Amino acid sequence: MSGAVVTGLGAVTPHGLGIEAYWRATLAGRRALRPITRFDPASYPVRLAGEVPGFSAADHVPSRIIPQTDRWTHLGLAAAGMALDDAEIVPAALPEYELAVVTASSSGGTEFGQREMVNLWGRGPEFVGAYQSIAWFYAATTGQISIRHGLRGPCGVIATEQAGGLDVLAQARRLLGEGTRMVVSGGTDASLCPYGLVAQLASGRLSLRADPERAYVPFDVEACGYVPGEGGALLIVEAADSARRRGAPRIYGEIAGHGATFDPAPGADRPPGLRRAIENALDDADLAPGEVDVVFADAAGVPELDRVEADALAAVFGPRGVPVSAPKTMTGRLYAGGAALDTAAALLSIRDGVIPPTVGVRTVAFDEVDLVLDEPRSATVRHALVVARGFGGFNSALVVRRETSGTRL
Known part of the structure; x- marks a missing residue:
């Protein structure tokens, strides 16, 4: 296909x-x-x-x-x-x-x-x-x-x-x-x-x-x-x-990989599933962690959930190994609409070579997270990872990338 x-x-x-x-x-x-x-x-x-x-x-x-x-x-x-x-x-x-x-x-x-x-x-x-x-x-x-x-x-x-x-x-x-x-x-x-x-x-x-x-x-x-x-x-x-x-006027990018997991029950002797969802998405995209140019974070805003996400990103990419953005700080979490909107933002980052900012954060709690703060950051974005979690234990990660073969942009 x-x-x-x-x-x-x-x-x-x-x-x-x-x-x-x-x-x-x-x-x-x-x-x-x-x-x-x-x-x-x-x-x-x-x-x-x-x-x-x-x-x-x-x-x-x-x-x-x-x-x-x-x-x-x-x-x-x-x-x-x-x-x-x-x-x-x-x-x-x-x-x-x-x-x-x-x-x-x-x-x-x-x-x-x-x-x-x-x-x-x-x-x-x-x-x-x-x-x-x-x-x-x-x-x-x-x-x-x-x-x-x-x-x-x-x-x-x-x-x-x-x-x-x-x-x-x-x-x-x-x-x-x-x-x-x-x-x-x-x-x-x-x-x-x-x-x-x-x-x-x-x-x-x-x-x-x-x-x-x-x-x-x-x-x-x-x-x-x-x-x-x-x-x-x-x-x-x-x-x-x-x-x-059909002569599509533009191609924003390609859906390259996906991973989904479910968290264990509280008290179970297994780690949260977010890291595995990210790793599965990268594997599906045949992508090494170092090839990811930006992560659009789930960014729950709940300290213990932020800790889980920070740990997962550091484990996969290394401390401060990839820029992280949470533009949803401007709109709020849109539930079923939020991750789809983050994916659109990721595709526009690829198109325009810019990473949008995270607003309002003054003191980052986790040194291992390279959070893009307050101002956009210019960057060549070829691959973007979008991370999302749903209440009840759902974890999902999606890789989008620049589509170049025959693309008219």
């Missing part, structure tokens, strides 16, 4: 709409963490989030679909449309059963579900809409993208929280190896409602600080958890030979 390449990017993020708006703000080190406005957070311990500004579903979603679906799906439909436009793909001109969709999902349609539960307990079951049964469902975004664009090939969803944004891209690569021509893949999330926030609070990992400058500072001596966010990215993944045959 020819390589699995990314030919289109679409993003809906706390930095705004579109991948270039996200990238400009990221390189500028602009923080998008602000007081929550989507509901009154006064009675909750978390007051900050990365909200998508200025998003109107009516601008991106057919009017009849809006009341049937959750905001998370609206964001996904918008990002998918942007990605297809960026790749200059008209699905109707291609064989419909060779076009697939695989998205990541974390929380599902929590805002829609909360509204219907309020109706159930406050007004009675006759006020619960028929679409409750599907709008909250983890596969709703995959289904709606498939229906809207006529993508009738293999479709699916992976629910491994933040790790899912990488797992679905690996699945997209597998589907191409089985004869699929093109896959829309990645993820979005939108859980900034009381129901969604309470579910997230149960993890014990959210930052309770009210200062947006210091609320989410992974790898810092004062790390105290993470700030939640919404949005994400959808990517167009194609076989390289197919992309060139």
Whole structure:
């Protein structure tokens, strides 16, 4: 099989709409963490989030679909449309059963579900809409993208929280190896409602600080958890030979390797699985650690989890052996959308020869981590590693690299 390449990017993020708006703000080190406005957070311990500004579903979603679906799906439909436009793909001109969709999902349609539960307990079951049964469902975004664009090939969803944004891209690569021509893949999330926030609070990992400058500072001596966010990215993944045959206007890079593991149960006499996921991804890409030019970190912001990640990176690459970036410090952790957005950032780093900064960190707690702080760092980026972990023990690592044979950039 020819390589699995990314030919289109679409993003809906706390930095705004579109991948270039996200990238400009990221390189500028602009923080998008602000007081929550989507509901009154006064009675909750978390007051900050990365909200998508200025998003109107009516601008991106057919009017009849809006009341049937959750905001998370609206964001996904918008990002998918942007990605297809960026790749200059008209699905109707291609064989419909060779076009697939695989998205990541974390929380599902929590805002829609909360509204219907309020109706159930406050007004009675006759006020619960028929679409409750599907709008909250983890596969709703995959289904709606498939229906809207006529993508009738293999479709699916992976629910491994933040790790899912990488797992679905690996699945997209597998589907191409089985004869699929093109896959829309990645993820979005939108859980900034009381129901969604309470579910997230149960993890014990959210930052309770009210200062947006210091609320989410992974790898810092004062790390105290993470700030939640919404949005994400959808990517167009194609076989390289197919992309060139159709005259794809650009190839951002190739999905070269993937590894996924699961952490042992608490108290088990086995180490966390993150290092092994990274090593498996490098092996899959046939890549030596010294060939990796940047790591986009999971950056949980929880001290013990940051320690695990720092140890894994030092064990694989050596102390300060590779630059490490966490641009999610500007947007918050986007759950199912976060790792897909990090992958888009990794591809843009390859394109532009620059590593985006990590903001807010003042004193790095782990000397072995070469964290790119405050300002972008110019670099030749040929291979990038993206690392993601999902609540419950999921670990995922993805290698993307510059695709050069016949590529037009």
